[in-house]
Amino acid sequence: MELFGALITLLGSIILLIAAIGLVRMPDVYNRLQVGTKASTMGTLLSLLGIAIIHPTWAGKLIILILFVLFTNPVSSHVLARASHYINIRISKRTVVDKLKVTDRAFKVGEVKK
């Protein structure tokens, strides 16, 4: 059982390593955020879950930590994505469509006409 927990922790650290590689390889801010959020959430979750399996009397605190990471990590990535769209960070050339920009432009034109 303890060996199983240790292997889960190792799997979590491998996922964190994938997150780091993705952070370097992806072309623009939004793709980095995508890779970073998903993989780092799952990596931390698995690492702490492995510790909780090895040492079950600490499970309460570890569960609180896991829930905390699971709730706050998507919120912070959402806030960062919104800020980077607001200050016009350069978007990758491979982007197909940007509906938010189109909507913003229509909104501004409508305001000018009023």
Place this chain on the structure above:
Amino acid sequence: MINTILTIALALIFLSIAIIIYRFMLGPSSVDRVISFDMMTIASISIIGIISYMSDRVIYLDIATVYGLLSFLAVIIIAKYLEKGL
């Protein structure tokens, strides 16, 4: 056996933090640096969890909770500052 596996896991997480620091230095915009900072914090929470098992002290987990809370607040405030100015 378990300590060996956990040491390998620690080494992998330190390696990932080193790769993230490369993006932190390279990052063309400020948002890239904030993302790198956030992910370093998340990886550090894992490190604190593993170290608290290896040195057998439960109090380190409280430190990890507070550390995550402070980093979350810092990211929110930095994003707010970038968006509109405080």
Place this chain on the structure above:
Amino acid sequence: MKNYITIFVILFFVWFLLNNTLQVEVLIVGLIVSALVTTLVGVMLCVKCNVFSDLKYTPKAILNTFIFLAVFFIELVKSNIDVARRVLAPTRPINPGIVEVKTKLKSKFARMLLANSITLTPGTLTIETRGDSFFIHWIDVKDINVEKASNELIRKFEKYLEEIYD
């Protein structure tokens, strides 16, 4: 009233997990502190906080909560396999874009849960919410039509959240 009871139960649950003991004195102190904080929140700090007041506690809603959690964790595992595939492939198979989807949910807390779930599912990231529209960064755009993108991306969570919240 339902709002404050939910806050009280959550606070007491966090206290119990943090102390990790079943001693009667600790539990009584926890009950007192949770009641005090709930009253403080309800009376002084934020009178209009009604985040939990549109939760439903019928058996059907509780069943749907568990189904939602199961679907969510399956999607989380799938999204990590997807991320690993995209990161480690030598050609970087991405086709990114920002699409618009429409939601039918009205409750604020349900919308927050929906946005968080979208962020943690394969290849999507919520950027902005405006009125009924969510703007989503999709790493592999298949359809830019609003209806079809909504069906593809958010319907799988929305149908459970509709049962849980009003």
